[in-house]
Amino acid sequence: MEKTLSNNIAELAKSIPEYIYLFLIASTAVVVGIEWDISWHETIGRDKLLSPPHIVVYLGGIICGVTCAYMALRQTFIDVNLYDILGLQGTICLLGLHLGNHCIG
Numbered sequence: 001m002e003k004t005l006s007n008n009i010a011e012l013a014k015s016i017p018e019y020i021y022l023f024l025i026a027s028t029a030v031v032v033g034i035e036w037d038i039s040w041h042e043t044i045g046r047d048k049l050l051s052p053p054h055i056v057v058y059l060g061g062i063i064c065g066v067t068c069a070y071m072a073l074r075q076t077f078i079d080v081n082l083y084d085i086l087g088l089q090g091t092i093c094l095l096g097l098h099l100g101n102h103c104i105g
Contacts, residue, residue, distance in 0.1 A: 022067045029060030 033056030040053050047054070 019067050019071060022063055026060040026063035026067070029056050029063065033057035033060060 033053050036056065037047075037051075037053035040047060040051065
């Protein structure tokens, strides 16, 4: 029973995309940094732009931003075709909206 459970957990961990782990790290960094910053303000007072709690929050934002940019660029240019997502009708609709915007403005 334990062997099967550990195999299931290992398979589940392998099936989770890597970017989910990056989002977990980033969100944890932001939450910890904000809590730390509040505590910092209560004990030390006003601080500068590059205080340690701010750097942790910045790091979380950078990790999240770079991960989102990578995902968007990869799905736009490498992984997915617009026709595969929307089908023929959705692609024609978006093309019509795009052409309509160019004709109007």
